[in-house]
Amino acid sequence: MRKRYGVMAAVVLLLIFGGLFYQRLKGEETEHKKSIRIGVTLYRGDDSFINTIRSNMEEQAKEYEKKTGIKVVMEVVDAKGNQNAQNSQVDRFISLGYDAICVNMVDRSMASNIISKAMDADLPVVFFNREPVEEDMRRWEKLYYVGENAKESAVLQGNILVEAYRKDPASLDLNGDGKVSYVLLEGENSHQDSLIRTEWSIQTLKDGAVPLEKITGGIANWDRSQASAWMEQWLKEYPDQIEVVICNNDDMALGAADALERSGIKRPVKIVGIDGTPQGLEGLRSGKIFGTVQCDNREYASVIFKIAAAGSLGQDVKKEVTLYQDKYYECSQKAVRAE
Structure with missing residues (x-):
């Protein structure tokens, strides 16, 4: 009996220390990661507002590289208003092993397919400008939305x-x-x-x-x-x-x-x-x-990028960006008149 309990205790200790060692390795992997890859798919690249967000995100990526020394590979693609094309773009990002994806949905009601694939790949998704329905956003903890009220x-x-x-x-x-x-x-x-x-x-x-x-x-x-x-x-x-x-x-x-x-x-x-x-x-x-x-376009792009970068590195997104309901961020706005 004592021998059996001794074996069980040894197994428990092995599991505990093995888990701690694994977590340490994962932490070191994140800490020493030298590059991240982020895929961005736009509903339509010729939309002036979306194009401004894209430009600001590219600037954010450059600033992040200078600040952290981590190389950012950010690929931006245009779905040209075609949801099937956007689904294929997401499939490609996943197959190439991207660390996070940012999605400006063509059809907000069709986000479920993208979410399912991202969940299978354990890939964080930052939706922006076109908010998926609430039921879809509740499906997983690594889904985020950035937009305006x-x-x-x-x-x-x-x-x-x-x-x-x-x-x-x-x-x-x-x-x-x-x-x-x-x-x-x-x-x-x-x-x-x-x-x-x-x-x-x-x-x-x-x-x-x-x-x-x-x-x-x-x-x-x-x-x-x-x-x-x-x-x-x-x-x-x-x-x-x-x-x-x-x-x-x-x-x-x-x-x-x-x-x-x-x-x-x-x-x-x-x-x-x-x-x-x-x-x-x-x-x-x-x-x-x-x-x-x-809308503060620079803030908008900065938040999208910060969430994607933190998710790419396995960091706690909530420590980088203040979210409500752990998922949503609303950018600041002001009225501007001709005078």
Whole structure:
């Protein structure tokens, strides 16, 4: 009996010390890791906001290399709006042994397939800009999301117009009929930010006692040229009625401004966007658009990269970035006006 207990005790001690030795080896492996590989897949590389995030992430990678001495191999690929193409890109990252992946989903409702493959490969995933549904995000502890609070964006956008109306109602009610007549340019039908931005921009205007009248609206898929085409059509149909153009992002706001400029109409139609892209801010400075909501793009990219880098090294992400619910990060925003 004593001999049996002695053998059992020896086995237990062996397991304990073996586990400690393994953890020490893993710690040394992480500590001495000289390079990390991060794959980034974008829903569409020609989106101005996403392209700005990509550029800032590449800058973050360079700064990280200088600071830590750890080489960063970061491959960025464009899914061009095709979810099947994006799935294949993720498969490739996994097959090549990448340490982490950052995914700007084409279709947020289709994240489950990518998550399953990442779980099998024990690969951390940082989703950004397009948030997977909550059920998918709960599936695993190594899933993260970085984005903006869409309601906050919309309320800030709406308040730009509310403040303008309170200061001078005639600045929005151009024909003096007691109503502010607007058109609406929306992103995608299925994008959560588009739906929320639309709802709360209008609600903020109503809450601010701005007398609204909707003329029409259209889905422009965040795209400048599509927005321009819609606006050109509306200016022909309602040449003297449009007073305000509310847009879910800056690219669409600039598209509306392009059409207004081409039309030769000189009425001071107010156009507002969201994102604060470099192009949007330039449009603001030149007077093409009246206001936007600026996201801190550098903060946005920095957080995505920090999470991916920490996950690549097996570090505790929560020690590097303050997250809520251990998964989510919302970037700071501010309203920016032409003045």
